[in-house]
Amino acid sequence: MFLINCPYCGERDQQEFKAGGEAHIERPKQPTELSDDEWAEYLFMRKNIKGVQFERWNHAHGCRKWFNMVRDTSNDEIKAIYKMGEKPPAQ
Amino acid sequence: MTKNLRVKSSEYIDETNRISFKFNGKTYHGFKGDTLASALLANNVHLVGRSFKYHRPRGIMTSGSEEPNAIVQVNPGTNRTEPNVRATEVEIYEGLEASSQNCWPSVEFDIGGINNFLSPFFPAGFYYKTFMWPASFWEKYEFFIRHSAGLGKSPTSSDPDIYDHRNIHCDVLVVGAGISGILAAKNAAKNDFKTLLVDEKNELGGSTVYENNEFNKIDNKTPSEWLKKEIEELKGIKNLEIKTRTSVAAYHQYNYLLARENLTDHLEAKEKTNKIRQRLLKIRAKKVILATGALERPLIFNNNDRPGIMLSSAIKKYSEFYGVVCGSKNVFFTNNDSAYESAMSLYNKGINVEAIIDIREQSESKIIKKVKEVGIKIYWSHTIVDTTGYKRLNSISTMKLSNDGTSVTGSKISISCDCLGVAGGWTPAVHLYTQSGSKLRFDEEKKVFLPNQNTSEQISVGSCGGDFKIDEIIKNLNQKLKDTLNINETDLDSIKVEIDQENSKRNIWLLPCDKPLGKTKPFVDYQNDATAKDIKLALREGFRSIEHVKRYTTTGMGTDQGKLGNMHALGIIADTAGVKMGELGTTTFRPPYTPLTFGTIVGRNVGKFFDIFRRTPMNDWHVENKAEFENVGQWKRAWYYPINGETMHQAVQRESKAARESAGILDASTLGKIDIQGSDASEFLNRVYTNAWSKLAIGKCRYGLMLNEDGMVYDDGVTTRLGENHYIMTTTTGGAANVLGKLEDYLQTEWPELDVYLTSVTDHYATASLCGPNSKKILKKIIPDLDLSDENFPHMSFKEAKIGNIKCRIMRISFTGEHSYEINIQASYGKDLWDKCIEAGKEFNITPYGTETMHLLRAEKGFIIVGQDTDGTMTPIDLQMDWIVSKKKYDFIGKRSLYRSDTMREDRKQLVGLLTEDPNIVLEEGAQIVSELNQSPIEMLGHVTSSYFSPNLNKSIALAVIKGGKDMMGKKLFVPMENKNINVTVSNPVFYDEKNERLNA
């Protein structure tokens, strides 16, 4: 159980948060133009990296805001946290 | 048998406070300060249990939490009973009762002891090999195993004690209050770090506090004297919190640790009442200092498990700390100098030490010279090859070791004794360290695993960090403290230490014997009865990974997690397989370090706090009217209202009929309600629902279906347009929180440009749903000035009105197919609204109905319930709800997925109605549907999702999902059940009032 530094509220216990999967996968603007394969790529394909991963998190039992996190999935080390719409930090 | 084995009053034992307790039904006496183990030993009781597999008699081996044998049931037969407790950790109190486990009928005469003589038939993997075949015999085997084995009994009534949780945030957490922990905590606190010091024992000081080796001196005092003075000084230090009887169970990432603080287990029953028994401490520490010490290793030799065979360090602790001697004729067996300290401790108290067997060729330290001086016989280069005595050790036999240590030579010497102290060196207690994710390295010279790579801000000091001698401990501790706390000077700078130097080492993991391994019993894991032979057998059978060997032989799988024998298991594997121990690695130590009670884990979350439920404002009425309740989405919902002893079926049939014939009323307060506002609210709804919203007039309601991006139905409900930029959305009861979460997700991450604001108002409104042909008349009585004509207030529309002075929102919508109204009012007036409806409805025999009747009525109409008729694999097309999917909208959540090749398959499971040939047979929900009975294997076409006996149609009806069901109208199928095949016909899922004429009745 690690602490997460919500960019809107500050440091809170992990149990207040909900993980939302891989970050920076943008919903296609024109889904109807996509082939089945292209749509499937958006819909299903996730990297699930062991190591440094860019993720979405939601302060579900707090301010309800979504934000991004860079986390090492092998040891839960949080490398960075930044708001939605902000540029990810350079690796 | 009961002679007094007390040697000298110890300051930790209060001999003026005599305590009586019972063990295995017999009354004994001890003193305040005793553990159950020390008090039993003082009464000359060694035999305390039977081993798990062979039921061999076993005695107390240690003096701490690593105890593998002395596992007892505390207060058996009471609601405070606790199994699997280590006698070495139980502090005695007046009235304590304890009993042995894993023996029947008694520890003295145990029927399972026959397994010991059958032991050639119980090799490693015996259970896996034997009980696998034939499969049908498993139940018989299980019966046999369960009755002949078992570790303790759980209580059968509820736990009377109170448990608690507490969060602690500190700068420095010090785990272990031995010499290193005390010095670390003292210096941290003095340097303004908020410090917490915890120790599992009831007294501070670890083993140094009774360390009286005259050749070791700290500032010219014995370590014991010196440390007591340091402990005294701790009392005045601010910033320092000390918790004894507190055992750290888990060390997680980010320096998050869980500890169990034991508050009342040492108190007598009357003092326990109304106090918190145990508290789980959730500690977040900026820095962690592990000072967990080291555990003494046994030695692995033939029959090394008899009662009376103990760790040498335990014998010393019982003698020095508790003032108890464990035997009258003592022998020690060692590979290092520490046994000599234990021997001198006994000698100084006037107790016989017959001999010391030492596998080393010689050693020249001062303590050894002293032992020689006082005339204790030392057998250098010898090993023990056997022991005798069934329920208590009565002799050992020793032989000379060959030069390479792999065999024995010469003649056998037998020495009679009733207690054997075994000293196999020390294993740093790195359990918590590895739990934190940190990595170990193997030190070939010291033959120990040591901390190597830390993953968080932590240090390991003292013997858990590999420093065993006081001079090394102080020197390295000082440097580590300065580095980690970033300070320049400490109290340790000026400490002067003199120590006795040990100058020879020898380590043999499995000691040789004059008999071959197959004929001997050298136990490695005492609790699980794994011997060196079992480990070698596993290797011969091809197991290589240490984790596999562990599971196959069950070594280290007991409640003690193999704290004593794991290193020997690794050593034997390494020697046999010819690999280095560093390459072999070690098994994973998992939390908890010592077992936790369930009470500690759940804390206050018991009884009504176990699973928190919400209740609607009308709840009291439902309770008064004897409703049965069901749990839906963390709500207590009225399920049905039985009267005059009705069964559920009878009540539901009556309620369902009344709702269609006259009037019914349902508490719909639990439906999720989301207030949606903003200039883009209509556009937002267009994107989240499958149908179009822009043209919905103000004051109108519309049913909406929400999909996941994969095209599968996610939730449904009616949304009402309250104003130009204002909607109120209803969701399913169970889906409310998730729907809000999903909508927020899209708003914040995909469509931040939309001007939309969402607020959950589920709990703000109470909702009464009036339904039936007389619902209009009832509403008219409550709100006389509201025009309820179809012209002014048609189906699927909304009106704001007032009941008295209180505003309410009324939607004319229907989930039953009847003319009905949903009246929403501020929650605090919910009960009042309900009472008014009941009062006004009396003349129409208004019938309250619960969720079951609601389900039945909607099934008659073929309305789906998301989560019952759908399961996350149903598209709106599968549900035959094409009418609600907009063809014109460019996009909405899930739209693209409806055109994937898979979602367009013709043979997907589709929602249909199902009628039984015999109208009285009600199908079971979940029952499978087939078209051919004589196929093998039979193809499963689908299953029943909803099924009821309809009182309004007087026949059984069901909804089902069937492959290609859309094109099967009228087809005859079968529902095969255990004793019969039920004939069914596929039908239209709308069974009642297909033309919706009743909505306007």
Ligand SMILES: [Zn+2]
């Ligand atoms: Zn927040």
